[in-house]
Amino acid sequence: MSDPSLLARAEGLERELADTEARLADPEVVSDQRRYVEMSRRYRALQPIVERATALRTATEDLAAAEELLASSSGDEREAWREEANAARRTIEQLEGELRILLLPRDPNDGRDVIVEIRGAEGGEEANLFARDLLEMFRGFAERRGWTVEVLSSSPSDLGGVSEVVLRLAGDGVWTRMKFEAGPHRVQRVPVTESQGRIHTSSATVVVLPEADEVDVEIDPNDLQVDVYRSSGPGGQSVNTTDSAVRITHVPTGLVVSMQDEKSQLQNRAKALRVLRARLLQLEQDRAAAEASGQKRAQIGGGGRSEKIRTYNFKENRVTDHRIGMTVYSLDKVLAGELDAISDALVADEQARKLAELG
Numbered sequence: 001m002s003d004p005s006l007l008a009r010a011e012g013l014e015r016e017l018a019d020t021e022a023r024l025a026d027p028e029v030v031s032d033q034r035r036y037v038e039m040s041r042r043y044r045a046l047q048p049i050v051e052r053a054t055a056l057r058t059a060t061e062d063l064a065a066a067e068e069l070l071a072s073s074s075g076d077e078r079e080a081w082r083e084e085a086n087a088a089r090r091t092i093e094q095l096e097g098e099l100r101i102l103l104l105p106r107d108p109n110d111g112r113d114v115i116v117e118i119r120g121a122e123g124g125e126e127a128n129l130f131a132r133d134l135l136e137m138f139r140g141f142a143e144r145r146g147w148t149v150e151v152l153s154s155s156p157s158d159l160g161g162v163s164e165v166v167l168r169l170a171g172d173g174v175w176t177r178m179k180f181e182a183g184p185h186r187v188q189r190v191p192v193t194e195s196q197g198r199i200h201t202s203s204a205t206v207v208v209l210p211e212a213d214e215v216d217v218e219i220d221p222n223d224l225q226v227d228v229y230r231s232s233g234p235g236g237q238s239v240n241t242t243d244s245a246v247r248i249t250h251v252p253t254g255l256v257v258s259m260q261d262e263k264s265q266l267q268n269r270a271k272a273l274r275v276l277r278a279r280l281l282q283l284e285q286d287r288a289a290a291e292a293s294g295q296k297r298a299q300i301g302g303g304g305r306s307e308k309i310r311t312y313n314f315k316e317n318r319v320t321d322h323r324i325g326m327t328v329y330s331l332d333k334v335l336a337g338e339l340d341a342i343s344d345a346l347v348a349d350e351q352a353r354k355l356a357e358l359g
Contacts, residue, residue, distance in 0.1 A: 010053035017046040045192035050210035109210035113170040123202025126191040128161030131204040140337015147171030180346040182208040212281035225249040231260040
């Protein structure tokens with residue numbers, strides 16, 4: 001039989017889902033954008049829980065019926081009902097596991113899209129080339145998972161790498177997966193600039209920010225200092241003959257965001273505000289969690305070669321995630337976006353730790 005405590009916990013959430021669905025149709029809620037967005041997020045979070053609870057009840061009823069018929073049957077019929085009962089038990093076990101995970105305390109950013117910032121750190125031009133590799137890895141991962149990718153800003157380096165790139169990833173479960181990519185990434189390989197064939201160690205940093213809606217972070221225009229200037233490319237090459245590049249400074253926090261990839265000043269301003277909102281949301285969440293502004297610092301570290309969440313070793317075709325001690329010998333596939341095995345293991349590790357904390 002199924003665990004009655006799971007279904008008891010789900011009952012209250014089923015009532016909440018029905019109530020939330022009704023309130024989402026209330027004109028008063030619809031007219032309040034902040035409230036409507038928050039309730040929509042809650043509705044999406046509750047749906048899979050209620051779906052599993054409904055399926056678990058059905059499987060429990062199926063098991064009870066199969067066991068009753070098993071007790072009163074014989075011969076081949078008895079064997080058939082025994083298999084029906086065993087199948088129902090397997091379904092119950094699977095659904096209970098899924099429901100336990102769904103009932104774990106939620107990350108407040110689950111359901112949000114993300115802003116990803118990738119920067120070359122230690123290693124000079126080789127670090128910039130590695131930053132480009134990480135960009136392509138995330139693009140490939142996004143394609144595999146059906147996410148959309150939008151490059152908001154990119155600063156190419158002299159040898160074809162990127163000194164900095166900012167992109168937006170949107171889709172189902174994007175924060176749940178991408179939050180684990182935040183931190184220093186280390187690469188060990190022979191750089192294209194190395195004439196002696198020696199392996200060098202370089203690094204790039206990745207910051208992952210939950211994207212904020214306008215209703216999440218209200219920005220007072222009086223708090224912004226907006227500067228416009230002429231866009232330029234690598235080596236000072238002129239990209240635009242008009243002042244289309246935008247630099248926005250949020251005076252109260254000192255945060256600065258610059259955008260120049262678009263030819264339109266309005267488009268660059270909109271992109272800059274999108275990134276600024278994400279950074280401000282993170283600061284708000286850090287303060288709420290009494291972490292000051294340490295979350296981003298914890299993500300990027302100092303960018304040094306000895307600090308890393310993951311190492312990519314080209315000679316051994318090896319990728320090692322140091323947080324969970326996982327090593328795979330398929331670096332070429334990982335850099336092509338086949339991050340699923342590592343990502344699944346990181347998600348499972350977080351879930352196991354949460355389950356252990358709850359006893």
